[in-house]
Amino acid sequence: MPGGMLTNLEGQLKQQSAAHRLDEVLAEIPHVREDLGFIPLVTPTSQIVGTRAVLNVLTGERYKTIAKETAGILKGEYGRTPAPVNAALQARVLDGADPVTCRPADLLKPELAQLEADVKRRAGEGHHACRKRHRRRAHRGAVPAARPEVPRKPPQPGGL
Template sequence: MLTNLESQLKQQNAADKLDQVLAEIPRVREDLGFIPLVTPTSQIVGTQAVLNVLTGERYKTIAKETAGILKGEYGRTPAPVNAALQARVLEGAEPVTCRPADLL
């Protein structure tokens, strides 16, 4: 995860923002229902933290994968997700509450 973060920041000429991104990761993880930091969710949390820091505004840009977690496409989260953020992503739709694979 750390290597990917460093790489993303270097590509954006923002390697100096690593400490800010590392501080943002627990906040993003909380917003996403304390999902475990294992692949692929660790990469999703890390990428969203990078976006939040680089844009200067939390969730100004929401990654497709972050939206997927908020929609329930990755399954149930260990804790509730940020309700306001979820409502913004769902735009009036209902979240997935069944086993996501059952929708295939």
């Protein structure tokens, strides 16, 4: 178990005045991992597994409620698990829908072109607004127009 996961579990239990139940939570983790297809204990899934184990112990019932993140694993939103997930839990979460069987990122809508267009539009609006504001101030005399000064050449020694 990753050290950060253990620290997080201890913190969650202390917040619930249940630090004395750490051993129960540690014993629950293998059951949760099995139900979730032995998903690797790396961020964020280690935190999902740990939180699920805490909830199972504190409520006294496994999967009394199912958090969005746990449901995401059961739906396949975190990718394929190393082993099959608990079929009854998955059916409960899917509620007749199909699980994600492709690479989850392939389901995302392309956003880059729209974001680039938004940035260009906003940058153009800002540029024009700055120029207008500067012109108004310059006309009122608040901001003098910048005039570049051309440095004069220093006199040459011994010459004109």
